[in-house]
Amino acid sequence: MGRRVVLSLVGTRPNFMKIAPIQAALARRPDEFEHALVHTGQHYDDEMSAVFLEELGVGDPDYELGIGSAPREEQIARVVERLPAVLREVAPDVVLVPGDVNSTLGGALAAAREGIALAHVEAGLRSFDPTMPEEANRMGADALSALLFTHSPEARDNLLREGAAPEQIHEVGNTMIDTLFAMRGRIAAAAAPQRHGLEPGRYVVVTLHRPALVDDDALLIETMEHLAALADEYEVMFPVHPRTRRALERLRAQPRQEALRLTPPLGYVEFLGLVADAAAVVTDSGGLQEETTALGVPCFTLRDNTERPITVELGTNTLLGLEPARLRDVPELLRRRADAPTKQPPLWDGRASERIAGVLARADLTLKPRSRLNAATLAALRYPLVPMNVCGAAAKSSTAAS
Numbered sequence: 001m002g003r004r005v006v007l008s009l010v011g012t013r014p015n016f017m018k019i020a021p022i023q024a025a026l027a028r029r030p031d032e033f034e035h036a037l038v039h040t041g042q043h044y045d046d047e048m049s050a051v052f053l054e055e056l057g058v059g060d061p062d063y064e065l066g067i068g069s070a071p072r073e074e075q076i077a078r079v080v081e082r083l084p085a086v087l088r089e090v091a092p093d094v095v096l097v098p099g100d101v102n103s104t105l106g107g108a109l110a111a112a113r114e115g116i117a118l119a120h121v122e123a124g125l126r127s128f129d130p131t132m133p134e135e136a137n138r139m140g141a142d143a144l145s146a147l148l149f150t151h152s153p154e155a156r157d158n159l160l161r162e163g164a165a166p167e168q169i170h171e172v173g174n175t176m177i178d179t180l181f182a183m184r185g186r187i188a189a190a191a192a193p194q195r196h197g198l199e200p201g202r203y204v205v206v207t208l209h210r211p212a213l214v215d216d217d218a219l220l221i222e223t224m225e226h227l228a229a230l231a232d233e234y235e236v237m238f239p240v241h242p243r244t245r246r247a248l249e250r251l252r253a254q255p256r257q258e259a260l261r262l263t264p265p266l267g268y269v270e271f272l273g274l275v276a277d278a279a280a281v282v283t284d285s286g287g288l289q290e291e292t293t294a295l296g297v298p299c300f301t302l303r304d305n306t307e308r309p310i311t312v313e314l315g316t317n318t319l320l321g322l323e324p325a326r327l328r329d330v331p332e333l334l335r336r337r338a339d340a341p342t343k344q345p346p347l348w349d350g351r352a353s354e355r356i357a358g359v360l361a362r363a364d365l366t367l368k369p370r371s372r373l374n375a376a377t378l379a380a381l382r383y384p385l386v387p388m389n390v391c392g393a394a395a396k397s398s399t400a401a402s
């Protein structure tokens with residue numbers, strides 16, 4: 001068998017940490033793999049993209065699609081429109097898409113349209129909340145995938161329930177945690193808390209960016225007020241996502257911000273350095289729920305649900321609900337949990353990417369997607385999948401494939 005050509009698609013900040021260690025694992029097996037990296041450009045600011053590619057050793061992408069900011073459907077449609085030319089040039093045996101962002105679904109639909117085997121990294125996560133665009137993105141990617149790489153047992157159960165075949169599912173572990181393991185030395189050496197004048201264990205790190213929270217003015221104001229109150233007990237370090245920055249600028253009544261330490265988005269090493277020594281993290285991010293579990297740092301999630309229940313069951317995560325008033329409980333919850341032991345989910349051991357490379361080397365890439373979900377079902381979710389013509393194309397190729 002000749003070398004397998006793998007094409008990975010990234011688009012947003014959390015994608016880079018998920019693909020970097022896979023790219024490295026494939027590069028360690030040059031006799032078996034060729035790899036091409038495509039960046040959709042969904043995240044395009046240096047501080048959301050270039051900094052990460054450099055720090056994580058990913059380097060410049062081989063292709064850039066430049067999709068930029070746009071409404072969800074437009075972002076997806078741009079990937080579906082622009083990726084096929086790259087797919088024809090690279091002629092990959094398999095397309096790898098990570099996570100649940102708009103770029104992920106665009107990549108999945110384009111691969112399906114071109115009849116190329118798709119592999120989804122971080123498959124099977126479900127929040128069971130159809131109002132989240134990420135839920136439609138991950139269900140769509142799973143429904144179109146030949147290979148499903150999962151990082152927790154419940155992900156496998158979700159996929160089987162939706163009709164995936166057992167031979168499609170590979171429980172490999174968490175590639176985002178591979179990156180954390182690989183970068184630990186650099187993270188510690190960077191001494192981020194000291195550089196920010198923060199005392200380890202005496203500050204809280206905050207990140208917020210989900211539309212459900214930051215696009216709702218009343219909720220955002222309420223959240224900022226409660227964070228300011230939390231700042232009476234802990235320093236509050238809040239690197240602000242571009243979506244959130246704009247939402248804050250739009251507000252008519254400016255909430256109390258002087259008590260908080262607001263910064264632009266931080267690089268990977270600096271940010272994880274702050275998280276590693278924090279008393280706690282307050283967030284609505286998916287990835288951070290996992291990273292805090294791996295680091296043993298208490299995490300309070302301002303959402304009604306999580307697609308990562310393992311971080312609640314075994315780990316450090318507490319779901320507060322989309323109820324900023326519950327931030328009042330954080331100091332007391334922290335005192336009570338003190339040094340509560342937490343467990344690491346199985347296979348979050350820094351070696352997930354090696355396992356993925358092992359599977360990619362030998363997998364049967366003619367496996368057909370088997371999910372009972374198809375593009376039409378997905379289009380019925382509250383967030384329309386993609387414009388009708390693209391749906392039609394996706395439906396055609398998944399029918400052709402079955």
Ligand code: UD1
Nearest residue numbers: 012013014042043044045048069101102133134209242243
């Ligand atoms: C996206 C993902 C989300 C992920 C998050 C991580 C979707 C549906 N959402 O949300 O799952 O957790 O990334 O950050 O794919 N912007 C900039 N500079 C950039 C990128 C974006 O200013 O480099 C602005 C855009 O103009 C837009 C806003 O940020 O106004 C939102 O960007 P977008 O990529 O649509 O979604 P995120 O909120 O970042």
